Amino acid sequence: MTSASQTRTPADGALAPPAGLRPGARAASRRAETRRKWYEIIGLTTPAVLIYVLFVLVPMGFAFYYSLFRWRGVGPPTEYVGFRNYTLAFQDPIFLDALRNNAIIVFGSLLIQGPVALGIALLLNRRFRGRSAFRLLVFVPYVLAEVTVGIMWKLILTDGGTLDALLRSVGLGGLVQAWLADLDVVIWTLLFVLTWKYVGFAIILLLAGLSNVPPELNEAAEIDGASWWQIQRHVTLPLLGPTIRIWMFLSMIGSLQVFDMVWVTSVPAVRSLGASATMATYMVDNGFFARLWGYGNAVAVILFAISFVAALLFQRFLLSRDIEGAITRKGK
Amino acid sequence: MTVAVNSVPAPSPGRRPVQWSSPLTYAIALAVAAVSIAPVVYVIVGGFRTTPQIVNDPAGLPDPWVWDNYYRVLTQSDFWRQAFNSAVIALGTTLGVVVLGMAAAFVLARYSFRGREWLYTFFTLGLLFPAGAAILPLYLLLRDLSLINSYYAVILPQVAFSLPLTIVILRPFLSAIPRELEDAAAIDGAGRLGFLWRIVLPLSRPAIVTVGILAFVASWNAFLLPLLVLGDVNLHTLPLGVQNFSSQYTTDTAGVLAFTSLAMLPALLFFTLAEKQIVGGLQGAVKG
Numbered sequence: 001m002t003s004a005s006q007t008r009t010p011a012d013g014a015l016a017p018p019a020g021l022r023p024g025a026r027a028a029s030r031r032a033e034t035r036r037k038w039y040e041i042i043g044l045t046t047p048a049v050l051i052y053v054l055f056v057l058v059p060m061g062f063a064f065y066y067s068l069f070r071w072r073g074v075g076p077p078t079e080y081v082g083f084r085n086y087t088l089a090f091q092d093p094i095f096l097d098a099l100r101n102n103a104i105i106v107f108g109s110l111l112i113q114g115p116v117a118l119g120i121a122l123l124l125n126r127r128f129r130g131r132s133a134f135r136l137l138v139f140v141p142y143v144l145a146e147v148t149v150g151i152m153w154k155l156i157l158t159d160g161g162t163l164d165a166l167l168r169s170v171g172l173g174g175l176v177q178a179w180l181a182d183l184d185v186v187i188w189t190l191l192f193v194l195t196w197k198y199v200g201f202a203i204i205l206l207l208a209g210l211s212n213v214p215p216e217l218n219e220a221a222e223i224d225g226a227s228w229w230q231i232q233r234h235v236t237l238p239l240l241g242p243t244i245r246i247w248m249f250l251s252m253i254g255s256l257q258v259f260d261m262v263w264v265t266s267v268p269a270v271r272s273l274g275a276s277a278t279m280a281t282y283m284v285d286n287g288f289f290a291r292l293w294g295y296g297n298a299v300a301v302i303l304f305a306i307s308f309v310a311a312l313l314f315q316r317f318l319l320s321r322d323i324e325g326a327i328t329r330k331g332k
Numbered sequence: 333m334t335v336a337v338n339s340v341p342a343p344s345p346g347r348r349p350v351q352w353s354s355p356l357t358y359a360i361a362l363a364v365a366a367v368s369i370a371p372v373v374y375v376i377v378g379g380f381r382t383t384p385q386i387v388n389d390p391a392g393l394p395d396p397w398v399w400d401n402y403y404r405v406l407t408q409s410d411f412w413r414q415a416f417n418s419a420v421i422a423l424g425t426t427l428g429v430v431v432l433g434m435a436a437a438f439v440l441a442r443y444s445f446r447g448r449e450w451l452y453t454f455f456t457l458g459l460l461f462p463a464g465a466a467i468l469p470l471y472l473l474l475r476d477l478s479l480i481n482s483y484y485a486v487i488l489p490q491v492a493f494s495l496p497l498t499i500v501i502l503r504p505f506l507s508a509i510p511r512e513l514e515d516a517a518a519i520d521g522a523g524r525l526g527f528l529w530r531i532v533l534p535l536s537r538p539a540i541v542t543v544g545i546l547a548f549v550a551s552w553n554a555f556l557l558p559l560l561v562l563g564d565v566n567l568h569t570l571p572l573g574v575q576n577f578s579s580q581y582t583t584d585t586a587g588v589l590a591f592t593s594l595a596m597l598p599a600l601l602f603f604t605l606a607e608k609q610i611v612g613g614l615q616g617a618v619k620g
Binding site: 009037038040041044045047048049051052054055057058060062063066073075120124126128131132134135136137138139140141143144145146147148151152153154155156160161162164165166169180196200201203208253258259260264265280283284287288291296297300303304307308311312 | 356357358360361364365367368369371372374375378389390391428431433435436438439440445449451455459460461462464465466467468469470471472473488489491492493495496499522525545549552553555556560570571574575576585589590592595596599600603607613
């Protein structure tokens with residue numbers, strides 16, 4: 001809640017009643033003013049509050065309620081089963097595969113994109129001709145829809161497709177795989193495609209963070225005889241901490257929710273065997289398409305709970321430092 | 333929440349003259365840019381080939397170049413209707429987010445009243461509710477409201493889920509508008525609403541543009557929500573169209589390439605025009 005501290009608000013009664021009125025009239029006009037202020041507050045916030053409550057908070061509440069029933073989605077749910085849907089989910093090997101795949105994507109994204117983006121950003125953290133064109137190009141994958149990117153890579157990676165042809169033409173035909181159909185390979189292929197799509201985002205964020213590091217610090221360190229590596233390690237990186245941690249946070253939450261890319265890129269059969277399923281695709285496959293609404297909602301609650309706990313833990317242990325940093329930096 | 337907040341950054345001051353840098357910098361920049369863009373170029377160029385060409389030599393160049401695929405997609409498919417649907421939904425979402433978010437953020441920034449911080453926290457809580465996890469109950473709710481198969485079924489939830497971040501970005505921006513301006517407006521006889529309309533709105537244009545663009549791009553690319561709530565083919569958006577086209581015409585690789593390229597085009601154009609705001613918005617949302 002960093003912004004609360006810096007919020008300046010006008011005091012009440014910015015429109016002071018003209019002096020010289022009788023005290024009673026003054027009090028009455030102040031009361032009218034207060035009433036009008038509340039009308040404005042209520043009038044301006046109500047639409048946002050209503051739509052937010054109705055479409056964000058209410059559905060999550062209902063998800064929990066529905067998850068306690070066996071329900072095909074027709075009529076009101078009646079067959080109460082308690083927490084059986086939850087135990088069923090954790091006994092289903094396909095769901096456990098989905099959990100594992102989400103874990104691979106979360107940690108794979110952090111461990112691959114993080115160092116790659118950091119290295120590239122540090123090396124490119126200087127003004128060079130064509131920098132803005134570079135930014136534009138690197139950002140393209142991030143701006144395209146996940147669906148479009150998924151279809152695109154599906155065409156490239158298909159059996160006997162472009163990638164296979166390229167590999168064969170440079171004599172690496174031995175590496176050719178059934179990239180999207182081999183049950184042991186597909187999740188790594190998906191991780192690669194997700195990395196391709198999102199690493200540019202990390203680079204841009206880190207470059208933006210780097211542009212906030214005052215160059216005087218680097219110059220001072222240079223004058224003191226620090227090597228390029230020492231400067232990065234001891235000056236730049238610590239100052240980049242908040243940006244890195246916020247990127248990690250966004251990446252983690254996004255990886256837990258990943259759906260579009262997996263849905264369009266991998267064949268349903270491969271997904272249904274668990275090789276490429278994620279929690280979100282598992283939820284939609286079972287809840288929406290197989291019409292197991294109670295069960296699907298239980299998976300939704302699990303997905304939500306995992307994201308929520310991950311977000312809270314992350315905030316508690318990593319982001320709390322950034323709040324201090326943000327407040328102290330306000331002083332400049 | 334900590335995904336806060338420093339309004340929209342000003343363009344960095346041109347402190348040093350642009351210079352030619354070391355060859356290493358260029359080599360890296362070129363390599364990274366090439367990796368980012370090569371698959372996209374491949375798809376666009378592939379749209380100019382024929383399917384037999386592609387089957388014979390998947391990695392080759394068009395020989396000869398054919399316009400037929402693009403022509404076919406633009407004249408025979410549902411491309412235009414889907415682009416229209418995407419545009420209506422994205423514009424509706426953007427409008428809703430900006431109007432509702434601005435109204436709420438204005439109150440949270442410029443009024444002092446009991447429960448204000450509580451209300452702000454209440455909104456920021458929404459940052460922890462990912463739309464993906466709520467999709468099944470959301471579908472059921474929209475079904476009970478008889479909104480399935482309408483633009484509203486996509487617009488309303490998208491507005492709701494964009495509000496928290498919008499308010500988090502807008503509030504500090506609105507708070508930073510100097511108190512003196514408000515006093516001056518009051519002296520000139522403008523109430524707080526007049527102040528909002530005549531002074532705050534024009535002043536916050538950069539922040540509004542940022543918030544609007546983030547909402548527009550998110551809506552334009554959305555897939556999961558439309559997939560569930562827009563069963564009617566006539567209401568399908570472009571991402572649904574791309575998915576359908578590619579699974580419907582699996583053997584027509586060239587056609588799929590052309591359709592995919594054309595679906596990318598609006599996003600690419602829009603992004604080229606608005607790149608500064610998108611990057612600026614992300615930067616603003618991330619600066620601690």
